[in-house]
Amino acid sequence: MTRKIVVGPFNRVEGDLEVHLEIGKAEKGERIQAAYANSPLFRGFEQILSGKHPLDALTFVPRICGICSVSQSAAAAQALAQAAGVTVPRNGQLCSAVSLAIENLADHLSHFYLFFMPDFAREEYAAHTWHADIRGRFQAIQGSATRDFLPARARLMESMGFLAGKWPHTGSVQPGGSSKPVSASERVRVYSLLRGFRNFVERNVFGDTLENFAALEHTEALKKWSANHSQSDFGRFLNVAQQLELFNVGRATDRFLSYGAYALPEGLHLPAGVWHEGAISALDVSSITEDVSHALMDGAVCLPPRQGVTQPLAEKEGAYTWCKAPRVGGQVAEAGALARQMVAGHPLVRDMVALHGGSVGARVVARILEVARMLPLMEQWVLAIVPDDVFCASFELPDDTEGVGLIEAARGSLGHWLVVREGQIARYQIIAPTTWNFSPRDQQGTPGALEQALVGIPVRDGERVPVMVQHVVRSFDPCMVCTVH
Amino acid sequence: MSLLCHDSSDLFGLLSGAGIEMAWHPSLSEQSNDDVQNMLLAMERGEQPLDILCVEGSLLRGPNGTGGFHRMAGSGRPMIEIVRGLANRAQYVIGVGTCAAYGGVTAGGMNPTDACGLQYDGATPGGLLGTAFRSSSGLPVINVAGCPTHPGWVVDTLMSIALGDVNEDSLDALGRPRFYADKLVHHGCTRNEFYEFKASAEKPSDQGCMMEHMGCKGTQAHADCNTRTWNGEGSCLRGGFPCVSCTEPGFEEPGHPFHETPKIAGIPIGLPSDMPKAWFVALGALSKSATPKRVRDNAVSYRTEVSPAIRKTGLKS
Numbered sequence: 001m002t003r004k005i006v007v008g009p010f011n012r013v014e015g016d017l018e019v020h021l022e023i024g025k026a027e028k029g030e031r032i033q034a035a036y037a038n039s040p041l042f043r044g045f046e047q048i049l050s051g052k053h054p055l056d057a058l059t060f061v062p063r064i065c066g067i068c069s070v071s072q073s074a075a076a077a078q079a080l081a082q083a084a085g086v087t088v089p090r091n092g093q094l095c096s097a098v099s100l101a102i103e104n105l106a107d108h109l110s111h112f113y114l115f116f117m118p119d120f121a122r123e124e125y126a127a128h129t130w131h132a133d134i135r136g137r138f139q140a141i142q143g144s145a146t147r148d149f150l151p152a153r154a155r156l157m158e159s160m161g162f163l164a165g166k167w168p169h170t171g172s173v174q175p176g177g178s179s180k181p182v183s184a185s186e187r188v189r190v191y192s193l194l195r196g197f198r199n200f201v202e203r204n205v206f207g208d209t210l211e212n213f214a215a216l217e218h219t220e221a222l223k224k225w226s227a228n229h230s231q232s233d234f235g236r237f238l239n240v241a242q243q244l245e246l247f248n249v250g251r252a253t254d255r256f257l258s259y260g261a262y263a264l265p266e267g268l269h270l271p272a273g274v275w276h277e278g279a280i281s282a283l284d285v286s287s288i289t290e291d292v293s294h295a296l297m298d299g300a301v302c303l304p305p306r307q308g309v310t311q312p313l314a315e316k317e318g319a320y321t322w323c324k325a326p327r328v329g330g331q332v333a334e335a336g337a338l339a340r341q342m343v344a345g346h347p348l349v350r351d352m353v354a355l356h357g358g359s360v361g362a363r364v365v366a367r368i369l370e371v372a373r374m375l376p377l378m379e380q381w382v383l384a385i386v387p388d389d390v391f392c393a394s395f396e397l398p399d400d401t402e403g404v405g406l407i408e409a410a411r412g413s414l415g416h417w418l419v420v421r422e423g424q425i426a427r428y429q430i431i432a433p434t435t436w437n438f439s440p441r442d443q444q445g446t447p448g449a450l451e452q453a454l455v456g457i458p459v460r461d462g463e464r465v466p467v468m469v470q471h472v473v474r475s476f477d478p479c480m481v482c483t484v485h
Numbered sequence: 486m487s488l489l490c491h492d493s494s495d496l497f498g499l500l501s502g503a504g505i506e507m508a509w510h511p512s513l514s515e516q517s518n519d520d521v522q523n524m525l526l527a528m529e530r531g532e533q534p535l536d537i538l539c540v541e542g543s544l545l546r547g548p549n550g551t552g553g554f555h556r557m558a559g560s561g562r563p564m565i566e567i568v569r570g571l572a573n574r575a576q577y578v579i580g581v582g583t584c585a586a587y588g589g590v591t592a593g594g595m596n597p598t599d600a601c602g603l604q605y606d607g608a609t610p611g612g613l614l615g616t617a618f619r620s621s622s623g624l625p626v627i628n629v630a631g632c633p634t635h636p637g638w639v640v641d642t643l644m645s646i647a648l649g650d651v652n653e654d655s656l657d658a659l660g661r662p663r664f665y666a667d668k669l670v671h672h673g674c675t676r677n678e679f680y681e682f683k684a685s686a687e688k689p690s691d692q693g694c695m696m697e698h699m700g701c702k703g704t705q706a707h708a709d710c711n712t713r714t715w716n717g718e719g720s721c722l723r724g725g726f727p728c729v730s731c732t733e734p735g736f737e738e739p740g741h742p743f744h745e746t747p748k749i750a751g752i753p754i755g756l757p758s759d760m761p762k763a764w765f766v767a768l769g770a771l772s773k774s775a776t777p778k779r780v781r782d783n784a785v786s787y788r789t790e791v792s793p794a795i796r797k798t799g800l801k802s
Contacts, residue, residue, distance in 0.1 A: 008558030011509075011517045014486075018558035040556040041545075048594035053742035059729055060737075063590045063632060066486035110489070118515055140515035141497050141507055154490050158717030165724015166715035168487060169633050172724045179689035179725030181787040312597070314548045322554075391787050392690035465518060 001025065002033060007465050008040075010473055012115040012140070014067050015480025016041045017438070019450075019473065020320070023459055032466070035447070035454035037438045042296070042322040045485040046310040049428040054080060054397055054420050055175075057428065061416070062169045064430075064485045067110070069168035070103040071409030072482070075416040075430075078263075080175035083403030083418055086395035090265045092177020094385050097262045097269070098190075099164050099173065100407070101378050105197075106153055107410035108337065108367040109205070111477045112237075113138070113149040116364065119474065120240050124467045130240055137236065145204075145233060152200035159193040162186040177392035184387045191382045198375050205368065207232030214372040217347040219355060222365070234368055247352065247361035249457065250472040252449035253332045254357050256339035257436065259283065259415065261408035264381070270408065273343045274328060280343060284329065285404065288415070290431065291325040293443040294318060301443050302327075305417040306402070308429035322484045325439040325448060326431045334358060334449045335412025335436040336476060338366035346373075358453075360475040367410075367477070399423040409433055411477050432482035450476060486512070490716060491636035499640070503647040508535070522560055529570035537646060538575035538620075539639075540568055540603055543584040543591040544613040547599035554598045565613055568603070577646055578603065578620045579627045581639060586628035586660070587734035588612075594738075602628070604660065608734040624653065628660035632731035637713055638665050659734060661707065669758060670703035670720075670728045673711035680704075682776040683769050684784035690725055693784025697753060700744050701727035704757035708732045 001024065008018035020036040045064055049057055061076045062069040074096060081088060088096070118140035125131045137145050160167035164180055172180040182190070198210060206213050207229045216222050226238035241247060260272030260283070272283040291302045296319045298311040312322065326333075333339070338358055341349040348369065352362040397420070405416040412433030419427035439448030447455075450473065457468045493499050500507070507514065508528075509521060516524070527533040544565050545554040552563025572578050580586035580603045588607055591600040602612045604626040610616045619625060629638050642662050645651050657666045674680065679694040686693035695701035703711075706728050710720045721728050729743050730736045741747040747754045756765050779791035 006559060006561075007518055008560075009511065009517060009521055010558065011511055011514050011521065014512060016555070016558050018561075038558070040558050040561070042554045042598060043591060044594075044597035045590075047597040048590070050594065052594070055744050056742055059743045060590055060593065066633060114489075114513060122515065141510075141513055146497065147495050150489060150491075150496055151494050154492055157490050158719075161714070161716035161719025161723075164719070165721050165726065166719045167490065170724055171721060171726030174689045176689065180723075181690050181692070181725070183788075312548070312554070314551070314553050388788060390690075392688070394688055470517065 005465060007469060010470070012118065013474060013478045013480060014065070015478075015483070017473070017478060017480050019454070019469070021454070021465075021469070026458075028458070030459040032454050032457045032459070032469070035451045036320055037323070037440060037448060037450050038321045039323040039438065039480055039484045041480065041484050042312050043481070043484055044310070044312070046428050046430060049425050052425050053423070054083070054418065054425055057418070057425065058171055058174070061430075062171075065479060065482045066168050067107060068103065068409045068411065068479055068482060070099050070164070070170060070173060071407060071414050073170060073173040074100050074407045075405035075414050077173045077175050078405030078407060079403040079416045079418040080397070080405075081403070082405070083401040083420060084175055084395040084397045086176050086393050088177045088263075089390045089393055091182070091385055091389050091391045092174075092393070093264055094381050095163055095178035095180065095182060095391065096173055097264055098378055098381050099160065099170070101262065101374055101381075102156065102159055102163075103167070104410040105371055105374055105378075106156060107477070108371050109149065109201075110153065111410075111474075112364070112368065113145050113233075115477065116474050117145070117237065118143070119467070119470050122467065128243070130236070130243070134236060134240065137233070148200075148204055152197060155193060156197040159190045162190050174392055176395055179392060181391045182385050182387060187382060187385050187387055191379060194375065194379050194382060198379075201371060201375065205232060205234050205371070207235065210372040210375055214369065218351040219348070222348060237364065241361045241364070246364075246471065247356050247359045249468060250360040250363070250453045250475055251357040252334050252453040254353065255331055255333045256342040256358070257283075257328055257333035257335050257413050258340045258343035259406035259408055259413040261340060269377070270340055270344045272406070274333065275339070275342045285406065287329040288431070289327050289330070291327060291442040293325070294320060294440040295324045296322050297324060305415065305429035305431060306419070306427075308417065308427070310429070321440045323435055323438060323440060325442045326436050327442060332439065332442075332446055332449055332452070333436055335433045336363060336366070337370045337410070337412075338363045339412060340408055341366045341369065360471050363475040411479050411482075412436060414482075430485050432479065432485060434476070434478045434480060434483040437476045438478055438480070438483060487633040488636045488639055491640055493640070496640070500643060503644055505537070505643055505647055518559060525567060525571065528574055529567070531574055535571060535575045537577045537579060537643065538571050539579045539581050540585040541581045543588050543598070543600035544568060544603065545591070545598040545600050546613070547597070550599075568613065572603070572614055572618070572620065574621070576621045577624065577627065577651070578614075579629055579642060580604070580660075581629050582634045583630045583632040583731055583736065586626070586630040589632055590737045592737060602734075604628075605734055624651065624656070625660055627651065627656060627662065630659070630661050630732040631708065632736070635665070635708075635710070635713065635715065638662065657707070661732065665709045665713070666707045666732065668707065668709035668712060670706040670708050670710045670722070671757070672709065674703055674722050675711070676722060678780060679784050681772060682780050683773045684776050684780045687785050690787040691785050692787065695722065695727045696746065698746055699727050700729070700742070700746050702730040702755060703728040705755055706730035706732060
């Protein structure tokens with residue numbers, strides 16, 4: 001006997017999410033046997049962009065999202081740059097990379113403090129010895145961590161005032177570089193703001209230097225670090241994660257995708273590729289497709305985004321979401337910080353996955369590891385800006401052209417596919433990180449990453465919905481508004 | 486998420502100190518699932534009080550008037566139905582952002598989802614709730630328009646409500662709080678010297694005024710972006726990209742590419758608010774002919790090519 005339940009809304013995910021679960025008897029009590037991820041909102045940005053001036057994309061796409069706005073701008077700017085054949089000058093590359101990195105860092109920590117940790121303050125965990133401490137620190141809205149984190153985050157985002165005019169929805173990220181020249185005094189102020197944020201992270205998140213944390217190379221070292229830093233915010237998480245066995249739950253497909261991140265003068269800072277079963281393969285962009293067999297979409301079942309169509313269809317047999325199912329080489333892939341660091345070959349991340357596969361714990365560690373690794377680099381990138389040098393190149397956009405923008409947002413691989421005909425946008429297709437992670441089934445019936453990650457979760461006594469579902473869903477840091485652009 | 490950039494030292498402490506308790510925020514609250522469904526139902530039935538309803542995002546009426554493009558997760562009810570139910574109970578209804586106020590970018594192009602605002606459909610009064618709608622306080626929807634909206638606009642509106650300071654007179658003809666909508670984006674623009682001399686930017690990263698060529702609407706757009714500023718000292722204009730007048734109904738479909746100024750016979754169609762065309766043309770021609778070399782050269786560069794002359798400003802001896 002299986003019973004079916006509907007779960008939603010999920011608070012503290014960006015946007016609307018509903019999950020349908022099939023729960024059945026297993027050897028020891030009940031377990032989740034199947035999951036169906038439903039994005040119950042359709043927005044239509046791809047249709048809205050059709051027929052517009054190609055550069056209008058720079059005004060529309062950041063507005064897809066209030067939290068990963070710069071990443072949408074960066075993908076559009078890259079697609080337009082490719083379509084125009086323009087080379088971005090050094091300063092433009094640095095400004096765009098730092099702006100994107102600031103947003104990614106802010107998102108990683110917003111996820112940790114505001115979206116993920118508050119679940120451990122729930123009444124369900126009242127019997128645990130750690131509960132009172134976690135509740136005082138991380139309870140939604142009222143916990144002391146919110147009070148500490150929000151002003152530190154707001155100060156960090158002041159650097160976006162200098163680098164990009166404002167956040168969110170900047171127009172400074174241009175195909176030719178950055179529209180915002182950074183003067184010598186502004187460069188110092190951005191650097192100082194980053195140093196200030198470093199102080200917050202070292203004091204509160206780690207109780208240790210960024211460099212010490214970034215140097216941890218395997219799970220045993222992380223355990224030892226955790227024992228010595230139990231009163232830091234991340235130490236608190238590691239303690240809870242160990243007790244709730246969060247490193248053994250939430251495994252999805254363990255095929256990890258990265259488009260490669262941060263285009264710098266010396267090349268991509270993090271490499272592109274696909275990791276699966278211990279091997280990295282090169283990213284074959286032409287093997288990326290979107291399948292609409294289970295999406296509320298009309299048209300051919302499976303198309304590459306360059307030929308993609310977005311035609312909503314409210315009533316469709318067997319379809320259950322507005323989200324399409326992206327596949328790489330026909331396979332489900334997971335995107336995000338964990339995937340990025342797996343492809344980049346970070347030893348701690350590789351070790352965690354070797355032990356238990358992708359998991360709730362591994363995803364959270366990978367995100368915080370990125371904070372520790374990125375901030376020192378960002379400080380260097382800001383200092384590498386030369387105020388007296390050019391920031392933006394001029395270009396002519398041909399009337400008939402195409403371009404692809406592939407970048408890494410906080411939540412993973414984001415791609416924009418642009419086709420220009422007669423000076424107008426003829427086709428604009430977007431595949432967002434959460435489109436990968438929260439994809440529905442494809443025509444082979446293969447469930448998406450989250451749908452796989454939820455299977456096997458036990459239902460504890462007295463639970464209608466396992467609280468573990470909340471942790472697994474949020475471990476992906478979903479952005480549903482981008483998913484259903 | 487713009488709200489999280491608010492510059493107070495303790496945002497939620499500020500609000501709760503003013504008597505504003507967050508009943509539910511989809512991105513921040515602890516409750517999920519049934520707790521949320523039950524609370525919203527209780528509010529719709531009037532069993533639980535709702536003082537302020539803040540709506541973010543356009544109201545999607547499609548497809549075919551069903552509201553099916555946006556359903557509440559968990560219950561499958563169209564969001565427009567839930568918003569109508571809650572709006573009828575709320576003391577105050579706030580449209581947070583241009584989407585909730587007027588439809589916004591989601592209503593762009595062919596408006597595939599039949600998106601509208603709470604009490605406007607673009608510039609046309611009506612929208613989801615209709616022109617006659619008044620919340621229990623007697624006010625129409627308060628439109629904290631902006632794309633994004635400024636965190637300060639949201640918090641100041643909430644604080645003003647808590648202080649009992651919001652009435653018909655404090656809203657402009659489009660329902661926007663006048664404390665920010667009675668200002669122009671042009672006020673406080675750091676490019677003002679370039680504007681005065683019509684020394685214009687020609688490409689992104691130029692320092693000149695963006696009105697003549699680059700589509701900037703700061704002289705017409707209602708908002709205090711350059712006096713309040715964003716993320717510390719920023720704004721669109723300070724970031725080198727044009728004001729698109731995002732607080733205005735229908736800004737998403739201006740009828741021209743955002744980055745180009747539409748002109749007739751070389752004169753921008755959109756003149757500064759309240760300025761007679763003949764005077765603009767005459768003053769523009771005069772100021773262009775009087776432009777100092779410093780201003781002219783710096784306008785089309787990303788850096789200061791010519792520094793201001795050093796002068797003694799006291800009375801000459």
